[in-house]
Amino acid sequence: MMEDAITGEAVHAAVTGQSRKGIFLEYKGEELLLPAEEVNKPAGDTAEVFIYEDKQGKLTATMNIPTVTKSTYDWVYVVGGIDAGVFVDIGLPKDILVSKDDLPDAKELWPQKGDRLFVTLAHDRMKRLKAMPITEDMIEEERDRAQNEYRGSEVRGNVYGHKDAGTCIITEEGVRGFIHESEASFIPRLGQSVEGRVIAVKEDGTINVSLRDERVVAQGKDADMILEVLHKRGGQMPFTDKSTPEEIQSAFGLSKASFKRALGKLMKEKIINQEPGRTYLIDKEEQ
Structure with missing residues (x-):
């Protein structure tokens, strides 16, 4: 495995050759293939590509750059799970693993197929690509602020984390919400879509949400x-x-x-x- 992983970002790689299989590229001393079916525009001396490992673990490239990279976040769908974690679809021929290390301790709170996670990309200890759910720091940096008019309105959002006293969500409008355990009859899964009622708008622009029927x-x-x-x-x-x-x-x-x-x-x-x-x-x- 290479010393510094080059997967997970959109890069400009030098074109070194071409065949019916695709375009051969070189990036940071690594040779890789841009398969013919992954070419969506002509390449000159360089090609902008996203580098990842295929299902066989070989470096490969695509011009179909996903919206999720090591420097960007986006919502993605969960497509399945194994004991080691859950897989998400970021638009590549290969699904990406969210490690159990980045999931709740209680397996019943893991995302299920069809749930949505807000993720970025990173590398595991073996320098393989993995997806990581958004952190509280990133939420604080990126979230929108709710106005007082939100109070009493219905909102929909996806769970991005759990705390001792309840569940954290991001609404479709990008507002951070908190569901206290007393305001729900169940503990929502990570990534689960929930609908609730805004019962408070805090001074910092976050909201408290109830899942209980009025x-x-x-x-x-x-x-x-x-x-x-x-x-x-x-x-x-x-x-x-x-x-x-x-x-x-x-x-x-x-x-x-x-x-x-x-x-x-x-x-x-x-x-x-x-x-x-x-x-x-x-x-x-x-x-």
Whole structure:
């Protein structure tokens, strides 16, 4: 293996010959072939090419320069995985590995086929090309700033990292977002596309995002209020899902639909029960 890896960048290589197989090039003392099928324009004394190792490990070149290089980042699709990591398609005949060393410790958080990663290229210890997910430093340098008008809006983004308390995403608009663990019912995978609601815009232009359905959140709050009323009334109340909208509005300040959803949640969780004319706590009368 060469002392200094020359793969992973667009370079101008000297043209040394040509045959039906393609164009022969020389770059930093290395001879390589630009296959005929990779030639997309005439070459003069030099040709601008991207150098990589083919599936057999041989140096080769292409004029179809990918948007991901050692000095650039871009979004790419995950196309598969092995124990050593996951492969991404950067537009070459060969897919590039994202090493397990650059993936979450928990394998269930690894990207799956069809997920998108924001990556750059680097070399592993053997000086082979690998793809690396974006770092927090690069995010800070490149991200856009959210305006206050973002609050309450729906956003879509891809996960680029995990922290102890939650998940980090980049939105389609290029804004950094954070999903606290309390604002999601699951831990999204690295690279997974998620949709959520902006619940806060921070002074630094980052956003906090919730993946929880507003109706589900409201349902939980309404259920807590009903439980509070039940406890204050000794474990029962003269309201049921048959009560009139006016009675429910007067007693709870809720619509009948919201009241019924909250009752349904509590009954499904076997916290309350109903009979004609009253609702009561199960643990007081049946346990």
